[in-house]
Amino acid sequence: MKAVFLTDTNQPLIIKEVEMPEPKAHQVLIKLAYSALNHRDVWIQKGKYAGPKSGLILGSDGLGTVTKVGERVEGNWLGKKVIINPSHDWGDDPAAFGNDFKILGNPEPGTFSEYIAVDEKYVHLKPAHLTDEEAAALPLAGITTYRALFTRAAVKRGEKVLVTGIGAGTALLALQYAIAAGAQVYVTSSSSEKIDRAKALGAVAGYNYKEEDWFHTAKNETGGFDVIVDSASGKGFGSLIEAARPGGRIVFFGGTDGVIGNIVPNKIFWRNLSILGTTMGTLQDFKDMLEYTEKHHIKPILDKVYPHLAHAQDAVDYMHEGKQFGKIVLTNV
Ligand SMILES: NC(=O)c1ccc[n+]([C@@H]2O[C@H](COP(=O)([O-])OP(=O)(O)OC[C@H]3O[C@@H](n4cnc5c(N)ncnc54)[C@H](OP(=O)(O)O)[C@@H]3O)[C@@H](O)[C@H]2O)c1
Structure with missing residues (x-):
């Protein structure tokens, strides 16, 4: 063959x-x-x-x-x-x-x-x-994002969720899964066209992560995010910590942009943030993901x-x- x-x-x-x-x-x-x-x-x-x-x-x-x-x-x-x-x-x-x-x-x-x-x-x-x-x-994007959002970050109806780098195959499924859970979903992207396409899929708003102070605008407009789903890491991870509301959860599974640098520790512990790593998932995560995808007709x-x-x-x-x-x-x- x-x-x-x-x-x-x-x-x-x-x-x-x-x-x-x-x-x-x-x-x-x-x-x-x-x-x-x-x-x-x-x-x-x-x-x-x-x-x-x-x-x-x-x-x-x-x-x-x-x-x-x-x-x-x-x-x-x-x-x-x-x-x-x-x-x-x-x-x-x-x-x-x-x-x-x-x-x-x-x-x-x-x-x-x-x-x-x-x-x-x-x-x-x-x-x-x-x-x-x-x-x-x-399968791979499904199990990863399902476990990230639900098994790890336990996203709930009405929460504000930010999904970074919305062009990614994983990010788009995270957007769809979080919307189906009743969350208000926001995105980041390097492209305004991709932000517009994400809005057409139900995102509330989007921010260009290439603009250095995007997280100020996002925080002013939203009051901060309950949950952030990231797969880029890199220097921009500090902006995610800024964009989270006190008590928020940042769940991440990728390092597209490399090592996480220059995080001021008290920005995390003072504000009681949870930083959650996740990778792929269990047999049960996969079964749950399939059931959820079918129930909500997510494509x-x-x-x-x-x-x-x-x-x-x-x-x-x-x-x-x-x-x-x-x-x-x-x-x-
Ligand atoms: N641990 C696990 O289980 C697991 C599972 C799946 C994926 N991953 C990892 O997750 C990442 C995404 O995987 P994928 O297959 O979905 O990749 P992909 O489709 O190739 O993702 C590409 C997207 O990444 C975004 N991106 C690039 N640099 C960025 C930055 N500095 N900040 C924010 N977003 C950035 C871009 O979004 P815009 O075009 O919108 O800017 C780009 O469209 C990879 O690093 C992958 O290895 C890990």
């Missing part, structure tokens, strides 16, 4: 003929129709991600049809259209993952491939309200669908540029 292969860091992704996986006990074999990118695919190619740096089939998100099942598979999966939970071997403690934790697509072979074999406990029926492309784009926003796996490098380059508004999808066949 054909798969997109990273031979070494900073080398272009290539299509390679690789051995077809055979489903082991408890596994199903899925013929993938679509896969989706996540920023980790960019980090991995650049050698900026923990774990193996070469000899990898990338991709954490995908949708396909089950074509074969291994021994002791219990579900009636054959012929079913499914998506894959990419958060594997979390461990026993719902508060944090254990030593065996991994994310599909590094080190395990990922979804930029014609076929994939995965344990049936990570396989779920495609949500009926989504197109195949939308369903392929849901991941797609920026672009590439017509073939051969465009994987173009897609990674496009994600690196940061011009997208939502998820970037690859057609696998």
Whole structure:
């Protein structure tokens, strides 16, 4: 079968003929129709991600049809259209993952491939309200933002929530999930066009994080945010601490803009802020996310669908540029 292969860091992704996986006990074999990118695919190619740096089939998100099942598979999966939970071997403690934790697509072979074999406990029926492309784009951003907003930050109806960098695939789902929970949602972006698009999706207002004092304006207009969802970190994290209301929660899961610098400690402890780290989620988080997505008919926003796996490098380059508004999808066949 054909798969997109990273031979070494900073080398272009290539299509390679690789051995077809055979489903082991408890596994199903899925013929993938679509896969989706996540920023980790960019980090991995650049050698900026923990774990193996070469000899990898990338991709954490995908949708396909089950074509074969291994021994002791219990579900009636054959012929079913499914998506894959990419958060594997979390461990026993719902508060944090254990030593065996991994994310599909590094080190395990990922979804930029014609076929994939995965344990049936990570396989779920495609949500009926989504197109195949939308369903392929849901899993990783879905589980991450669901856990961030609800398991970690416990967002409640009526709270003011700020989601930063709204162009991100994760940020847009966070916006949609928080609106569905009855929160008043605000956004930041480097682009006024993206802010307008977020408002069209239900955001109350937006602020350009490139303007140094954006957080003063935001705080004056809103009184401060109850919850802030961030994936950029970097120098701008200090502005988020300023923008939070006393007692607020800042939940974050990414470091797109690098290390957090120059935080004045009393801005956090004096104002009783909670800073919450989060990554991916448990099997229960994934199930809850799917149920919530279906109940509220939430659809991941797609920026672009590439017509073939051969465009994987173009897609990674496009994600690196940061011009997208939502998820970037690859057609696998
Ligand atoms: N820990 C986890 O479980 C987990 C899971 C998913 C993602 N992540 C991390 O979360 C981040 C986002 O992932 P993604 O796949 O959603 O990425 P993505 O779609 O590539 O996000 C790109 C967006 O990031 C925003 N951005 C860039 N620099 C920023 C800055 N200085 N301040 C605020 N926003 C900024 C931009 O928004 P604008 O264009 O609107 O300015 C850009 O559109 C990545 O760092 C990723 O590794 C972590």
